[in-house]
Amino acid sequence: MELRNYLKTIAPYPKGCVGLEGRPTMNGTAFFPGGDGVIKRRDAEEPGFPVGGVLVLGSDFGDVVWYDAQFVEPSDWREELSGATWRGLFKLIDCAGIARERLFCTNAWPCLREGDEPVKGGIPGLKDREFTNRCGAFLERTVALMRPAVIVPLGIAPTAFVASVWPEQLGYWLKSSSWRKIDEQPVAKVNGIAIVPVVHPSMPNRRHRIAVKTLEDEARLIISAYRRD
Numbered sequence: 123m124e125l126r127n128y129l130k131t132i133a134p135y136p137k138g139c140v141g142l143e144g145r146p147t148m149n150g151t152a153f154f155p156g157g158d159g160v161i162k163r164r165d166a167e168e169p170g171f172p173v174g175g176v177l178v179l180g181s182d183f184g185d186v187v188w189y190d191a192q193f194v195e196p197s198d199w200r201e202e203l204s205g206a207t208w209r210g211l212f213k214l215i216d217c218a219g220i221a222r223e224r225l226f227c228t229n230a231w232p233c234l235r236e237g238d239e240p241v242k243g244g245i246p247g248l249k250d251r252e253f254t255n256r257c258g259a260f261l262e263r264t265v266a267l268m269r270p271a272v273i274v275p276l277g278i279a280p281t282a283f284v285a286s287v288w289p290e291q292l293g294y295w296l297k298s299s300s301w302r303k304i305d306e307q308p309v310a311k312v313n314g315i316a317i318v319p320v321v322h323p324s325m326p327n328r329r330h331r332i333a334v335k336t337l338e339d340e341a342r343l344i345i346s347a348y349r350r351d
Contacts, residue, residue, distance in 0.1 A: 128263055129155055129232060132256045138246025139253065140186050140234040146193050150201025151208075154228040156183045157201065161222045164199055175224035176348065177270040178211065179261075179280045180322075181245050182231040187238035207276075210323025217341035220348060226268055230275075230283040231257050245279055258287040270315055272347045277322035278304065288312045295319075305332040309343055316347030 126147075135141050148157040150164070160169050183189070192200055202208065215222060231247030231254070247253055261284075265273070275281040278298055285295035291312045298304050301321075310317045320340045321328050328335050334343065 124267065125154065125264060126158075128260065132232065132253065132260050134253075135233060136247065136250035136253045138236050138249070139182075139231065140236055142183075142234065145189070148192070148200040148202065150199050150203070152200075152202045153178075153180055153183060154226070155232045156189065159227045161225060162201070169223055171268065172224045172226050173267075173269055174271055175226060175268070176215070176220060176344070177265065177268055177273045178225055178227040179273060179275045179284065180207070180227070180229045181277065181279050182229050182247060183234050185235045185238050189234055206324035207322070210326055211276075214320065214323060214337055214341055214344070217337055218345040218348070219341075220345065226264075226270070228261075228264060230261065230280045232260065248279060248283075254283070254286065258283070261287055265315065272316045272318055272344060273312075274344060275317070275319045277319075277325075281317075281319040284317060292317065301328075301330045302332060305334065308334060309347060318343050318347050320344070 129141075130143065133141060133143075142155050147155070149162070151157060151160070151162045153159055160172065162169060211227075212222065215225065231245060233247060235246055247257065273284065275284050278301065281295055281304055282298045285292035285298070289296060292310055294307055295304060295310070304319055308319065318340075321331070326337065328337075328340075334340055
């Protein structure tokens with residue numbers, strides 16, 4: 123996979139971040155870089171890269187302790203579909219009427235976190251501007267290969283990250299620290315690609331959004347952008 127070879131360009135890793143170089147990867151469905159980022163089915167033909175589909179952008183992959191534990195016991199099939207993120211994401215994409223096979227799921231900071239606390243203390247990669255810039259270049263490479271119709275950032279931090287990659291077009295999201303700010307312009311475009319931020323699927327609390335109050339509202343934004351492109 124070309125993107126996995128290109129992943130080395132985001133090194134060196136700052137404090138709190140760990141690369142996946144030298145570690146095994148999941149052969150089932152999992153966000154990139156822990157997996158290949160595409161929807162896979164056991165005993166089915168390997169899916170192709172969903173050019174022109176929907177690029178889903180999370181924050182980072184998870185923590186080292188959890189990740190390494192996935193490979194302790196022998197197994198011929200490993201994936202991360204049991205978590206709340208995947209359940210919520212599939213519910214959203216199914217509501218939008220988009221085939222799951224059209225997804226490529228990756229991370230703004232494609233690395234692991236040190237230790238065993240994946241959701242505490244903020245995003246380590248975010249604290250290092252140079253590392254974030256290298257990750258931004260990696261996203262640009264991903265977009266060039268995939269040519270997605272829509273990019274769906276999962277939450278506020280990935281939305282601000284996307285804005286840092288294309289500040290001239292998305293400058294109004296650069297300092298986003300709340301959904302109210304994002305909802306002043308809930309859909310944007312970069313080089314013909316629609317950007318549609320959504321609430322993170324594992325924490326589907328939309329009470330802070332202005333007009334996008336339900337999962338159905340978010341789904342309508344995604345499918346409208348997808349069909350228009």
